[in-house]
Amino acid sequence: MLAGLLLAAPGPIVPARAQATYDPGASATEIKLGNTMAYSGPASAYGTLGRADAAYFAMVNAKGGVNGRKISFISLDDGFSPPKTVEQTRRLVEQDGVLVMFNALGTATNTAVQKYLNNAKVPQLFIGAGGRKFTDPKNFPWTMAFQPNFNIEARIYANYILKNYPNAKIAILFQADDLGKDYVEGLKEGLGDKAKTMIVGEAAYQLSDPTIDSQMVALKASGADVFFHASTPKFAAQAVRKAADMGWKPLHILNVGVSSVGAVLKPAGLENAAGVISATYYKDPTDPKWADDPGYRAWLEWMQTYYPEGDRTDVLNALSYNFSETMVQVLKQAGDDLTRANVMKQALSLDFQPSMVLPGIRVKTGPGQYAPIRAMQMQRFDGRSWQLFGDIIEAQ
Incomplete structure (x- = not known):
């Protein structure tokens, strides 16, 4: 019986697939x-x-x-x-x-x-x-x-400001939650001792606020020539448009989460967004280079x-x-x-x-x-699409 079984074997014994x-x-x-x-x-x-x-x-x-x-x-x-x-x-x-x-x-x-x-x-x-x-x-x-994370991204912006605008006067608009607070902390940590003198205005908003008009008016009045905001799409579009309506033309820095052309910059008016900068790690689908x-x-x-x-x-x-x-x-x-x-x-x-x-x-x-x-790379909006510039920055 044993011999018959062995002869009947079709070939080498293969281990069964591990049970799922x-x-x-x-x-x-x-x-x-x-x-x-x-x-x-x-x-x-x-x-x-x-x-x-x-x-x-x-x-x-x-x-x-x-x-x-x-x-x-x-x-x-x-x-x-x-x-x-x-x-x-x-x-x-x-x-x-x-x-x-x-x-x-x-x-x-x-x-x-x-x-x-x-x-x-x-x-x-x-x-x-x-x-x-x-x-x-x-x-x-x-x-x-x-x-x-938001803190790392904000440090990248701080490094960019220190290198290119060492005498900047900075205004900050931020969402009054962990998103906004992490960005603000990262920016201040990145600026180091200079944060106290460079930051001339801060304004928070709540998600339930209908507009940020009053915050924008106050931030413009601060005399800032660099404007950074940590926000979500609705309020980012409002900020870009309101700055243009007031004739305020600071260096405008957007956090990466609100850099969408379709969701933010189009509603704000592409012409109003020309010149804003951000950092990114992904390909912009509006950029013809891809x-x-x-x-x-x-x-x-x-x-x-x-x-x-x-x-x-x-x-x-x-x-x-x-x-x-x-x-x-x-x-x-x-x-x-x-x-x-x-x-x-x-x-x-x-x-x-x-x-x-x-x-x-x-x-x-x-x-x-x-x-x-x-890692991220800086980018600037030219009125039609985002244009990458500088080297890829490895965050620590």
Whole structure:
């Protein structure tokens, strides 16, 4: 009997494929990703991020999914309201049973659920925010942002001002939350001892404010010749337009989150935005220099096929492509071990070039390194598109 069995063997014995391992939100056929987004409320211009994420995963699913599994992307509106974010996040984790929270929008909103997600050991990945607390593995090992944090970005602007405008008088407009405070702290830290003499005016606004007209009038009256603001799209567009209406022409610095041509500069008036500067780590889809770039071509084909209603001048749609592409890379690396712990391990094992990230800047992570992007390049708006200048600056 034994001899017969041996003779019947078709060839060498091949070890069986390791058994797949799943946590809630994953199976042999599906991977559930959760997301909260401001589809309504004062930051609704960011809603295109969630719609673009959904369009990217639709493309992935049409091509067979990730390792044979389709992505189920569940995105809920939180109106950019932290209490609503808590409610929707708990629903996604406890009722919908998502494997990962991905690209949820907002500093205050992500802060509201950070402890909950870390206590539950649910990865909070590639969130649409840049606060210092989102690159803090000691206290929040399950949280990872994507972009350089706000403090680092602000230091880059401070270095630029010190080098090129050493006698500047600086006015600051900031959102009265962690986003604004991180930027202001970073700018002051970057300016060092000179901050006390260089900063001549500061004004805060609340997300619930209808306009920032009074703040802008006060900041112009400060005599500043450099104007920096840490804001969100609605108020950034108001600031650019109001400065033009008042005939105030300082060196105008925008934080990267409000540099979108479609969402901010067009509503403000392109002619009013000419000359503003910012820093970036991604390709501007309005810049003709990328016309023949393979990454841009892939992005454009995706927009035309899967998100034709999306605004091709809105850089938020390029950002979403980078976020989603990187999330898929993590899931590919995770293979059949779709536990939350392994997904987090793979997010910390990246060396990857997303299609719409600037050449020379890569997504790199490692144990203890929770900042996937740590470099930026300065850019200036010429009235039609952003123009890069200077060298790529590696943030420390």
